[in-house]
Amino acid sequence: MWNPGRAPKWTDKQIEKTNSVGANYIFGTIRKIKWRQLAFFSWKYFQGALVFSRAKCECGSAQGKNTHQHVLFECPIGDFPWDDVVEFSSNFLESPICLENEYDIWHLSNDAEIPFQVKLAIMCGIRARWFTRWVPPNTPSTRLFQKYLTEVASADLDAANTVHNEEERQQAITKVYKRWHVPELFKLKYTSLILR
Numbered sequence: 001m002w003n004p005g006r007a008p009k010w011t012d013k014q015i016e017k018t019n020s021v022g023a024n025y026i027f028g029t030i031r032k033i034k035w036r037q038l039a040f041f042s043w044k045y046f047q048g049a050l051v052f053s054r055a056k057c058e059c060g061s062a063q064g065k066n067t068h069q070h071v072l073f074e075c076p077i078g079d080f081p082w083d084d085v086v087e088f089s090s091n092f093l094e095s096p097i098c099l100e101n102e103y104d105i106w107h108l109s110n111d112a113e114i115p116f117q118v119k120l121a122i123m124c125g126i127r128a129r130w131f132t133r134w135v136p137p138n139t140p141s142t143r144l145f146q147k148y149l150t151e152v153a154s155a156d157l158d159a160a161n162t163v164h165n166e167e168e169r170q171q172a173i174t175k176v177y178k179r180w181h182v183p184e185l186f187k188l189k190y191t192s193l194i195l196r
């Protein structure tokens, strides 16, 4: 079972990926995700443990066994959130990221120079793509991506709000606002940070 405090058990998928890009930072990043559903989903994705049929994809695209690469980047069922992820990420980077295949996901997620907020956006993008592809009636991935970012930023604020000492709590909240570019990117509604 999932235990974020324990070292991951390496799967064939991880070994294949780590041989090419490494994965030292990926699991450390996942441990810092405050929205647990996203942490769990990301953990499963990077372990190669998301459940889907590995038989030929029902979209009928000419190919053999189904793969993460096909589901995330090629399958015509559902739409893709990658433009949204790139656009959101541009708020945290000088030059835009490139997200065209699974290698890019692993490479960016494992890059120590890539800001945490960008990695979170990539993981929200994977989840948005996953659910727009698998859950009928195909909710547009843009909507899912925005919803997930709202969840992940709000969970960050929730954690800051639980700091007991008032002065430290205010400092923690200020840091969260800075991290998520409030109020430019997110607006505060009650105790949630809503993506604009």
Ligand SMILES: [Zn+2]
Residues within 6 Å of the ligand: 057, 058, 059, 060, 061, 070, 074, 075, 076, 077
């Ligand atoms: Zn397909």
